[in-house]
Amino acid sequence: MATDAGAWPQRVLVAPDKFKGTLTGPQAARAIADGVRGALPHAQVRELVIADGGEGTVDAALSAGAHARTATVTGPLGGSVHARWAMDEGTAVLELAAASGLQLVNPDPATALGATSRGTGELMVAALDAGAESIVVGLGGSACTDGGAGLLAALGARLLDADGREIHDGGGHLTALARVDLAGLDPRLRAVPVTLAADVRSPLLGRAGAAAVFGPQKGAGPEDVARLEAGLVVWARCLEEATGRDAAALDWGGAAGGSAAGLHAAVGAHFQSGLEVVAGLTGLADQLRWADLVIVGEGSLDEQSLQGKAPIALARRASAAGVPVLAVAGRVAVDRSALADAGIVAAASATEAAGSSELAQGGDAARWVAEATRALLLRSGDGLPVSPSHAER
Structure with a gap:
């Protein structure tokens, strides 16, 4: 690939998700950008972090x-x-994982039953105290299966047993719930819309629900899953009695251990796909209009990615806008035709650049991501298509 000042591409948008367990979103963006500059020293490079609504959503907002x-x-x-969060022109961006995340516990049956979303509610209070006019909550990576009970308690709800005493935190205690009292809910929430960002559409209850599907990942055994499910059944009933909203009817109410259901029932929170939220936070449409080339990335580009994870969703958007897309990942486990169907012209992996997955995931991970990017650009060369609207700029 030629690298003179007049060579195409001139404007490269680097927009990866995190490389889970290896590089954060900002670290991945920086590494890919370094690789771009190594291959195209005259190109303008913008770094943008994307996410699917879970961990990395705050990084995406900060990158913008x-x-x-x-x-x-x-x-x-x-x-x-x-817990870190972000504020941008009155919009607060929070991650449930930062306060109530699975990475903060060693998963076992006790943690699965006892974990609470209370800290996420406290983050929302902090956002309200800071003057937030709207709140975005990224829902991925939760340790709890409490339906958002702890979260709502932090916002002023009272969760009472048959004797009028407040129940203990944790999904394992929801079977003792008799009544939800929302009279003390923070009144500021009436004027502050809450958006729930996630890539998971899972109901609150049943075989596809929060306890059955995600409980085992949080340390719950079969008996624990049954207990958590029973508690969520009680939770849904009490919420409907208190609000008139049927949290169990939502196809996305099981996100984040059911926190989505609790927030919808109590404060009218609405659901939006993670990339849609991030696109709004980052001005993605304008970024794509600027770019001649987009480079997406994540830790593992695989069959799960093709189901609509953020890098693939972004690739499809960019391709539809006439902007060619490359992908750089820790590992690439899908074939070229599948990538082409997703709008990706070519891909490279840090594992290939390093020679082994151990090296690619080690202390020099950023170096190998940069090298994979540089090699990919030099290899792709003039084979990258250019839409007329971009070529004329």
């Missing part, structure tokens, strides 16, 4: 210019955690 904030909140098992 939002301001970082931190709050000390209750962790999933009690104690304190320092």
Whole structure:
């Protein structure tokens, strides 16, 4: 590929998701950008982080210019955690995983039953205190299966047993619930819309629900799953009695251990796909109009990616807009035709560049991502198509 100042592409949008367990979204974007500059020293490069609504949503907002904030909140098992969030022109962007995430516990039956979403509610209070006019909650990566009960308690709800006493936190205690009292819910929520961002459409209850599908990932055995399911049944009934909304009827209510259902029932929160939310936060449409080339990325580009994960969803958007797309991943486990169907012209992996997955995931991970990017661009050369609207700029 020629690299003189007049060579195409001139404007490269680097827009990866995190490389889970290896590089954060910003680290991945920086590494890919380094590779672009190594192959195309005269190109303009923009770094943008994308996410599917879970971990990385705050990074995406920050990459687009939002301001970082931190709050000390209750962790999933009690104690304190320092959670980062973002604020941009009145919109607060939070991640449930930062306060109530699976990475904060060692999953076992006790943590599966006892984990609470309370800290996420405290993050929402911090956002309200900071003057948020709208709140986005990224729902992925939860440790809890409490239906958002702890979260709502932090926002002022009272969860009462048959004797009028407040029940303990954790999904394992929801079977003791008799009544939900929302009279003390933070009144500011009436004027502050809440958007729930996720890539999971799972109901609250049943075989495809929060307890059955995700409980085992959080340490729950078969008996624990049954207990969590029974608690969510009680939770849904009490929420409907208190609000008139049937949380169990939502096809997305099981996201984040049912927190989506609780927030919808109590405050009218609405659901939006993670990439749609991130696209709005980052001005993605304008970024695509600017770009001659988009490079997406994630840790593993595989069959699961093709089901609509953020990098593939972005690739399809870019391709539809006439912008060619390359992909750089930790590993690539899909064939060229499947990538082409998703709008990706070519792909490269850090594993291939490094010679082994161990090296690619080690301390020099960023180096191998950069090298994979550089090699991919040099190899792709003039084979990248250019739409007339972009070629004329």
